[in-house]
Amino acid sequence: MEDKHPQNKFSHLIKVRQEDIDVMGHVNNVVYLRWVQEVATAHWEYAAPENIKSLYLWVVLRHEIDYHRPAFLNDDIQGLTWVGTHQGAKFERFVSLYRAGSDQLLASAKTTWCLLDAVTMRPKRIEQDVLSIL
Template identity: 45%
Template sequence: MKPEVFEYHLAVPKSAIDDMEHVNNVVYLQWVQDIAKKHWESKTDKAIQNTYVWVVLNHFIEYHHPTFENEKITLQTWVDNYRGVKSERHTKIINTTTQKVLVSAKTSWCLLYKESLRPARITDEISTLFL
């Protein structure tokens, strides 16, 4: 079964632009984290959000094309697989006009119990929300 893709759209703000006049690489990383959080919050209720939290284990990011102020972009994310306490999330940042992939990322996440910050096994209840 192919995982559901979650999307978010935005126009690149001036605050994202660096001295080279394109989006700074740190901003892309922030967007990768932001869309993951938006996806999680869109699929879970307050009870689940108050029980669990995700932490990043690692990010792998490829920068394909620069992005500039005021460009319209689409952020896409999906969970590809999970096992035990870990999950792998993919993100693409796409120029909405040209459909060029600007950035692609793969992030490994670990699910924790929010109160104890101890690893929590990903339950069927959680995994099925993202299929």
Template identity: 40%
Template sequence: MKPSIFKKRIIVPPSAIDGLNHVNNVTYLQWCLEVAETHWISKTTEKQRSEFVWVVLNHFILYKNPSFLGEELEVQTWIDSHEGVKSERHYKIVRPVDGKTIVEAKTLWCFLDGKTFRPAKIPKEIGELFQ
């Protein structure tokens, strides 16, 4: 089954611009984390979010093109796979006006019990929300 892609559009703010007059590399990572959280919130109940949390195990980011102040970007995310306590989430940031890919990234997340903060197996009902 092909995963559904969650999308969010943003306009590059002045706070994202670095000394080279383009979006700072760390900002792209922040946008990826924000869209992941927004996706999680959009698919889950408040009860589920109080029972379970996620932590990052690692990130991989490929910077393909620069982006600049005032540009509209689309941040896309989807779950590629999940097994046991781990889930691999992918991201793509594109500039809709010319279709250029700005960033491709992925994060390996670990699912935790919200009370003990110990790794917990991803329940079937959670996994199915993102497929």
């Protein structure tokens, strides 16, 4: 996945737990997808002030994920995320998952998110109030 905005990356640490491990002895592929959403959500929670969070919600429209290396029990995972382009109510977001303290890329994802008005639950054009915090 392309690294379009390296200066604007948000970092989030994750610990691999026993319930993340599958019968092959490594993290199940579905867990990586959960982490992609966890990293994106952590970024929004960190960056958005309460008044903005009360106005908007996000839903995922699409995930593309590439698996590069396995993660194992008790690994520390560093999730990095940054946003790409936006159009209307849609925003692309990139997430890279690394073994913490190394340059070992475990998975990379590109997701498409849709901004919703928190009251009407309808898509909402992404305006400067959201752009300025991401």
